[in-house]
Amino acid sequence: MERLKQKIKEEGTVLSNTVLKVDAFLNHQIDPVLMQEIGNTFAELFKGTGVTKIVTLESSGIAPAMMTGLQLGVPVVFARKRKSLTLVDQLLSANVYSYTKNETNEISVSNEYLIKKDKVLIIDDFLANGQAVLGIMNIVEQAGASLAGVGIVIEKGFQDGGEVLRTNGVRVESLAIIDSLQNRNVTFR
Numbered sequence: 001m002e003r004l005k006q007k008i009k010e011e012g013t014v015l016s017n018t019v020l021k022v023d024a025f026l027n028h029q030i031d032p033v034l035m036q037e038i039g040n041t042f043a044e045l046f047k048g049t050g051v052t053k054i055v056t057l058e059s060s061g062i063a064p065a066m067m068t069g070l071q072l073g074v075p076v077v078f079a080r081k082r083k084s085l086t087l088v089d090q091l092l093s094a095n096v097y098s099y100t101k102n103e104t105n106e107i108s109v110s111n112e113y114l115i116k117k118d119k120v121l122i123i124d125d126f127l128a129n130g131q132a133v134l135g136i137m138n139i140v141e142q143a144g145a146s147l148a149g150v151g152i153v154i155e156k157g158f159q160d161g162g163e164v165l166r167t168n169g170v171r172v173e174s175l176a177i178i179d180s181l182q183n184r185n186v187t188f189r
């Protein structure tokens, strides 16, 4: 998606050889117009695949997931990282280890909002090692639901999440794939 790549070039900051800061439009401040275009693009890519539900992980996945759900006309569920006071139903849970943060989070979705007949499109902001997506896929499997595919805003192509998922037959659509962040410079695939 050209506009996204342009935005990364103009407003992103390379913090290290592995980390890109995009707080200006995705991870802290959100650009709603860009999010709408992102949602429209995912909706176009996955239309006709029978998606009944979008599933993402709080917090930065919610904006692109929401816009995709709006365009496809399906509900959006976000897996929670913390137990909420109202999350009293039976929970589907998975452990997600973050290599970046060196911590494990238990993520949960109520079985009220993810059921056997659902066909799920997973949306997330970043794909690095793929642990978040694998955790959501585990929850989708526990629900007995099926997977239409995965939509990623920014994939770090130099980390192995994309390869792991694609090798396992998962359809992964990434709107920008970064090949390298070497020398404070963003190179796209």
Ligand code: G4P
Residues within 6 Å of the ligand: 018, 019, 020, 021, 022, 023, 027, 057, 058, 059, 060, 061, 097, 098, 099, 100, 101, 125, 126, 127, 128, 129, 130, 131, 132, 133, 156, 161
């Ligand atoms: P993985 O799920 O692909 O294995 O990713 P990893 O554990 O490495 O990432 C943990 C968190 O860091 C995720 O956000 C992920 O989106 C984010 N992340 C990974 N690499 C980058 C990067 O280069 N730039 C930015 N901006 N984020 C990155 P999270 O903890 O779920 O945070 P949030 O959704 O609450 O914002």
